[in-house]
Amino acid sequence: MFKLMLQKMWHKRWMTLSLLVGCVLLVATAISFPLYQKAAYDRMLQDEFHKNISEEGRFPTVLSMATIFKKDESGMLQQMETFMDSVYGQLGASKEQTVFYYILQKTPLYSDMNREDAGDIGVALSGITDFENHINIINGECFSETGKNEQGAIEVLVCEDCFIEEGLLLGETLTYEAVSDAQGNPIQIVIKGVFRLPEDDLFWQEGTDKIRHRAYMNINLFRQMFTGENTGNYTIDCRQYAFMDYQKIVFEDVKNIVAKTKYFYEESEYKNILEKPQYMDTMEQYLRKINRISATLLILQVPVMVMLCAFLLMISGQMYEMERNEISVIKSRGSYRSQIFRLYLYQGLVLSLTGGGLGTLLGVLFSKMLSSTRNFLEIEPTLSLEVVFTQKAVVYAVGAMLLTLLSITLPAIKHSRVSIVDVKRQKATMKKSLWKKLYLDVILIGISVYGYYSFHKNMINLSMNVLQGESLDPLLYISSSLFILGCGLLFLRIQPMLVLLIYKLGKRFWKSASYISFLENMRNAGKQQLIMLFLIMTVSLGIYHATVARTILSNAIENTQYLNGSEIVIKEAWPKNLLTDEYMEPDYTKYMTLPAANLCTKVLYDDAGYVSFKQSERQIVTVMGIHTKEFGMVTQIPAGLLEKPYYEYLNELAKAADGVIASSNFQTRYGYKVGDTIRFRNEEGAESYGRIVDFVDYWPGYTPKMSVTDPDGSIKEQDNFLLVAHYEVLKQDFGIYPYEVWIDLKEEYTEADFLQWVEENHMMVSKYANREANLRNTMEDPLLQGTNGILTLGFMVTILLCAIGYLIYWIMAIRERELMFGVLRACGFHKGELVHMLINEQIFCGVFSVLAGIGIGSLSSKLFVPILQQAYASENQVLPMKLITNAADMYRLYGVIAAVMLLALSILIMILFKMNVTKALKLGEE
Amino acid sequence: MNDILIKIEDISRVFPVPGGEFTALKNINATVQKGSFTILKGRSGSGKTTLMNIVGCLDYPTKGKIIIGDKDVSALSERERENLRRKKFGFVFQSVSLMPSLNAYQNVEFSLRLAGKKVDADTQKRVRECLKLVGLSNRMTHMPAELSGGEQQRVAIARAIAHRPDVIFADEPTAELDSAMAANVTQLFKAMAEKEGITVLMTTHDVGLMDAADSIIELENGERINV
16 A cells, blocks of 8 residues: 555656645744744843843842831741742742842941941841842952951951042941840940942842942841840841742743742732733733734734645645546446545545645744845845744644645545546536536625724724734734635626626637637636636735835834934933923033944933923923034934924925924914914023914824823823924024934944944933934834735745645646647647637736736725725824835736746747647547 | 559558667558548458558558559658548548547538638538438437447548548448447448549448448458459
């Protein structure tokens, strides 16, 4: 049996190879998704942690517990410590370290040196785990191992601020008179050293404001003296911090960490002393985000998977078709149905196992490709992520292999039933397809049009839902896919009528080659349906997906560029002169010599200015002060966004010394007109005024509408107001007031060059935005990148399938008709006429399908992309969405399709020319 | 009736086979009278189909000449041979050779189209006439798959004669038919030769059909055995 199977497979090696390609692609596509997910989500999680670190300056994954002890009779402290050490296991995270903070209640401290300021010293005695490894001693030394000096005073370290502000001296001994040790002697401390906090040390859980009121002693000594049996005498503020190693946390861990942590602070016996950790918000938000991404990406993958299964079904169906005669002969010789079925089952097993092996390898490559997609059909290997094989991927691989096995073997059930009589009988009859009888095409279009209208009506709600973290409604995407499928089927229904019409129109004029191809096409319409549908789906999904990908990414990029204003925006820290309460302007001249800059310009940007109205009503306004000419040179606005060209607005402002450009909501909300004078203040209340010269809907960096989350969690839109005036005017009215510097970089310079310059100049930066970096973040957003990757991959896979399917269909179609061609040649048909006939058939089948695909793809893009892109709108989407089709994508698509069809045609012509008339005629005699 | 239409002069055909050559025909000489019904007789493998293919311009001889009328057809270009086949020849094959996607009428009409005839009232009349001649007037709109083997072969004959060829080449047209049907088809060929003045060259190994022939060319192992 096995030998027979291998023989059979070798005999039809091209078909077998195609099936194998299908299996490999199916497995690879299926596992590439979880592999990519894993890599992208892990990166995303680390990004979140790093963002957290840079924003908060603290270790991102700390669980903390705090309580104040007066008595520790029940050994509570010990219990807490044990619990804290057990949380790592329960959370499923690795332990970085557990840190204890013990702080003795603050009591007056007196210097033994009888200093005048004695009694004012407010420092609390404290012990911290691993303290000595997180300080830089700048004076003196660390406490000794015993923690006491020879006189029995406790050795302590204080921070530099404390040392200076409290006026302490190194080696000075001080006494807490209200606190005594177990023997009843007052506690004495000696200043052993002064420390500074190392930069960027995430260890510290207390701010410098607290640290400067502490005297740190050896923690072991602290325990010995003040806890355990001795606790009764002291009030201890005790805090415990569990540091989880955030770098080892992967996306699979997050769910458990969130659930367990929630249990800890809401239900466990420690709920009263456990604080809700800061990482909960980060992680919960992260979970919402990845759920949304997963759902969206999964839906996008469905059409590709469906097409892969359809491909396998089609090819295996074709293969059985070829083998029908053999099967019926084997059966007529007494083979059991089950034997025949087993033959196909073994074949399916061999194919899906081989496919599983090769597909896994290819899947790794695919997922690397997914993570290095820059844009639709653009791959940049440097973006690639590390791929780790996960359990989930194994499950997907096995699932995909089962699917391939089913797709290959299912048709065998039907075919193992045939008898020799059926074969003969079926040749004589022509059946109408089931879908035609059921009007599936009309039904599908009906459903999708209904979907379209209901989504179209709810478009605003849709984007709100998305902002609240809901995933893309699967029905929406399915609607568009159904629409494409329905239209494709409808076209299949129409196509024979179309061919008939053309045939009828020129019935008298058709030369014999055209004549026969018309009749052949009309007669074989049923057989061609599947391959035509494949072609239509490939082209229309290709166009649709290209449009989706381009639109989403272009809009996101344009939006990022717009929001960033210029290439670099930097604001230095402006210290205030404490005496005059005036700002001190950092040196601006350094910008004039900044080698990396094409141009720098000062931009006063105050997003907390306001305009006052009569009834003490205030409207918060963003006030901008610009140098019109320079500003125009460092900023751009996408064409078509404003009513007039951007520079005209700048010119209008430039011409009026007291001019102001206002956001158009001043006009619609408050009824301002051009020429009106408007008074406004900056955040600190300084007033200025100007005459409105024009209104704008958009301005570089300006967000007209903002989504704000209410305390109850609902999201609503809020108007933002903008006033743009001359910088010089504002400077006069506001005095010295902080400004930003907007910079246009020279092409040969990178962000790194600029940052180096910032460092060299020892600048204190309070705001920094870089367009390139933001763009990169936008493009690496797993939702966008995953979408682009999956659509690109899906497109390539479908094209490949389409090419193979198309070739196989036509080669089979020729082989089947070899006798007919032989007869035609015998009757004097020229080879040229045969070619003509083939070209006609390719036009009726291929070109018609491609044209239909183009039409359907464009139509569905127009209808569904505007709704679909809502799912990708980020909370900071400002610019109106534009439907983007990239001509190059379309040419690529058409180019590939044309190449496939030409290849098919040339292979067919080659087969025809090789065909020997007398041999072909012999075929019929067997 | 005594004009010679086809002269077969010293025809040999050698096929290359793995490890050598196979001589299918050896120095065949024969003539076929215009308007005659000639049978090429021989067992299977005797070379009769090879000879028929060479005479019918489907194959080239390795040696020798075929003269039809006054033309050496073996020296014609491929295009000229194709034109000869579509205008002057008609073919009937052993197996069913109808276009599966054309009905009986369209199959017959197709040979008229091939011969370059305009599709008009005349051609329509001719198609009906031919189908009537083969006794299938009432099955014109049937598809080949809906006809029996004998009926299909008769449509093929109608197709072969529709464009009024000079010669009909029929290669074992009766092989797949029962003996009654075979006799029937053979009679049809004979009638054709007599009525339409078409020369018919038919191969067969069925000895029962020989009586109908005006002349017989008999082959054995690639050589002519009756002179």
